[in-house]
Amino acid sequence: MSAAGTARGPLVLIAGAGEYPLRLARILSDQGEAPFIAALEGAADPAAFGDADVRSYRLGQLGSLLGELRRRGVSDIVMLGSLPRPSFGSLRPEASTLQYLPYFARAFRGGDDHLLRGVVRFFEEQGFRVHGPAEIAPELTAPRGPLGRKPATAKQQALLEHGFSLLAALSPFDIGQAAILADHRIIAVEAAEGTDAMIKRVADLVARGRLKIGKGDGVLVKAPKKGQDLRVDMPAIGPDTLRNIAEAGLSGIGLRAGEVLVGDRAALGRQADQLGLFIEGSA
Amino acid sequence: MSAAGTARGPLVLIAGAGEYPLRLARILSDQGEAPFIAALEGAADPAAFGDADVRSYRLGQLGSLLGELRRRGVSDIVMLGSLPRPSFGSLRPEASTLQYLPYFARAFRGGDDHLLRGVVRFFEEQGFRVHGPAEIAPELTAPRGPLGRKPATAKQQALLEHGFSLLAALSPFDIGQAAILADHRIIAVEAAEGTDAMIKRVADLVARGRLKIGKGDGVLVKAPKKGQDLRVDMPAIGPDTLRNIAEAGLSGIGLRAGEVLVGDRAALGRQADQLGLFIEGSA
Structure with missing residues (x-):
């Protein structure tokens, strides 16, 4: 490249x-x-x-x-x-x-x-x-490691890895760019609705008491599909994504390093710090 | 058994x-x-x-x-x-x-x-x-073949099979009892929200013009997870499910025969006929 x-x-x-x-x-x-x-x-x-x-x-x-x-x-x-x-x-x-x-x-x-x-x-x-x-411009994408001051804890890392395995399993089906996990299980999988709508769905489940997400639990994972042409179609997150996951009561975001657009790494890291979230890239 | x-x-x-x-x-x-x-x-x-x-x-x-x-x-x-x-x-x-x-x-x-x-x-x-x-009472579950007069077309069958493959791939992750497919792709995957909420989501995407589902396209698939204890935890559909998928503009439902509760097979078949839907069990 x-x-x-x-x-x-x-x-x-x-x-x-x-x-x-x-x-x-x-x-x-x-x-x-x-x-x-x-x-x-x-x-x-x-x-x-x-x-x-x-x-x-x-x-x-x-x-x-x-x-x-x-x-x-x-x-x-x-x-x-x-x-x-x-x-x-x-x-x-x-x-x-x-x-x-x-x-x-x-x-x-x-x-x-x-x-x-x-x-x-x-x-x-x-x-x-x-x-x-x-x-x-590689600096537009998620780096390896945390963008803000907060790294994912060992427990959050385990959730992220489970989530990336799910996305890999979904990849042959041409969906699964994102999922939300909490309490050792998968609580939402993105398909046609898009990432923001999926986060909103989880926020609604929590608001209606259908789902409880403990503090420090609850993560969003995002990665490209296998075979996705990253020249014209990269997954992306931004300030809205961070705001939405904070509102849903999640604790952070895990991204495939180099393969998800984040725009301004430093600004996103600062926003994550302000919201008390982690955001990091994994190899 | x-x-x-x-x-x-x-x-x-x-x-x-x-x-x-x-x-x-x-x-x-x-x-x-x-x-x-x-x-x-x-x-x-x-x-x-x-x-x-x-x-x-x-x-x-x-x-x-x-x-x-x-x-x-x-x-x-x-x-x-x-x-x-x-x-x-x-x-x-x-x-x-x-x-x-x-x-x-x-x-x-x-x-x-x-x-x-x-x-x-x-x-x-x-x-x-x-x-x-x-x-x-095996008669509480989906039989093999159609419950109403309408069988799935070859095109709908292909969607159903794609859907069952997806559910099988999701099975190790302890989710994926149901999914909705249309236009050769997966448009919704159920996790914590439940089947009815997933159908509603697709109906909303269609209503807001975010998604088009052609006539005769659009199917719901439902199956138990691998290792699900069918003695106390069977997936189930009923009259509401049929009404909801009709409202979402889907064309029918595919179920794992013998492994999904349908209640009254004959009544559900009649309802499907009235709504112009297919509903059938696959081995």
């Missing part, structure tokens, strides 16, 4: 919603690199990138984007940020994008994984290299 | 909440057997058993119950119906039950499985045989 990282040329950051694209732009700019930024309309606000070299594109303007990248001699791509799953009908393709419609049509038939793999394959077939955000 | 069934003597039905104990009492009475019924206070209404030989007991009256069973020469037990997890403090043990408090104390430390295993062990140590409801 680092070899590919050093070998790359000028970069385009294709930016979706959220803080992560902004943070990656800042990290690159701090390193003296000024990538071209393609802000996806309806997801990323171009103004948020300050005086960076940024333009907005609709999905239907893929032709224009490719033209611009070729004009600039950009052959390396990193994509970051969330994107509401678009409908085929909302593409409104411009003339130069019409030739790519069959790619879109194929990619849109299938799940999210299929769609994302289609996007990577498309750019590769057009002669681009697609890099993962973790390769471009 | 059937050998043990034929070998047994007079039976006590220890009845918790719900329709299943009533149905089992009726099945036995139709077969000319009149079991003694111990209705657990706060869970089973003794009046609901009509003119059966029934008495109410609090959990704290275990001593009285054992005395009564011995007086009657009853040495075979079947337990059925749900019981809200009692608190140790609410036992209010009578004098003749005090000697059994250490058993209660041990059983109460741990999960539900532990508690139920403790109950079985207790009765066995007191010289009783504990039978599963499926052994006493």
Whole structure:
């Protein structure tokens, strides 16, 4: 990964919603690199990138984007940020994008994984290299060990390991990026609802007296699925995740080091300290 | 199982909440057997058993119950119906039950499985045989094949098999009695929230446009965990389950034949027909 990282040329950051694209732009700019930024309309606000070299594109303007990248001699791509799953009908393709419609049509038939793999394959077939955000800026991901002052206790470690085993067992089924464990057992498994909804469910069970979670008990584990393409689809947590697990009465978060986006490690560590939570990465 | 069934003597039905104990009492009475019924206070209404030989007991009256069973020469037990997890403090043990408090104390430390295993062990140590409801009345469980007129289509069968594989993979983790699948993928996995809450979650995702489930797609699978003691802890579905999955826009239910309680097979089949759902047992 680092070899590919050093070998790359000028970069385009294709930016979706959220803080992560902004943070990656800042990290690159701090390193003296000024990538071209393609802000996806309806997801990323171009103004948020300050005086960076940024333009907005609709999905239907893929032709224009490719033209611009070729004009600039950009052959390396990193994509970051969330994107509401678009409908085929909302593409409104411009003339130069019409030739790519069959790619879109194929990619849109299938799940999210299929769609994302289609996007990577498309750019590769057009002669681009697609890099993962973790390769471009490893500091965006969970490190090994605690992010804040508090490490997981031996008991919490045991829960985390049980949780990572569960996620590994679920991996062949294309689900299981996250789970919540407490009192030596698994109390919630994430599927289509997403991590925040799963945490909220546990908070509700506790609030309605259906579940008791003791102090220092209760952990969230998060890891990518086996075979998940970390170039375009990394699991991520952020300040909201920490707030939500604190509200649910959990004690901390365990993450697969290097494979889960955390954004600002230091800020997240400080927030964890303030909330009395642990947050740490495991190899 | 059937050998043990034929070998047994007079039976006590220890009845918790719900329709299943009533149905089992009726099945036995139709077969000319009149079991003694111990209705657990706060869970089973003794009046609901009509003119059966029934008495109410609090959990704290275990001593009285054992005395009564011995007086009657009853040495075979079947337990059925749900019981809200009692608190140790609410036992209010009578004098003749005090000697059994250490058993209660041990059983109460741990999960539900532990508690139920403790109950079985207790009765066995007191010289009783504990039978599963499926052994006493197999007609309470899902048969092989459809309960209504509609069998699962080949596509639905494929989803069911994928779901049963998932439940088997989850089994070592002491969860995974149920899951919902649609569009070739797993969209919900049950853990501490229970089956009805899981179905409701999928209904909410659909209602909020987060998930689309096509007609004829969307199935619920339900099976016991590996090692689950089917004598005291069988997964169960009923009329509410069918109503809930119809409301969530699912197309049917797959059950492990002989290992999931359905209560009244014929009534459930008729209800499934009315709702346009399939419901069937798989070997």
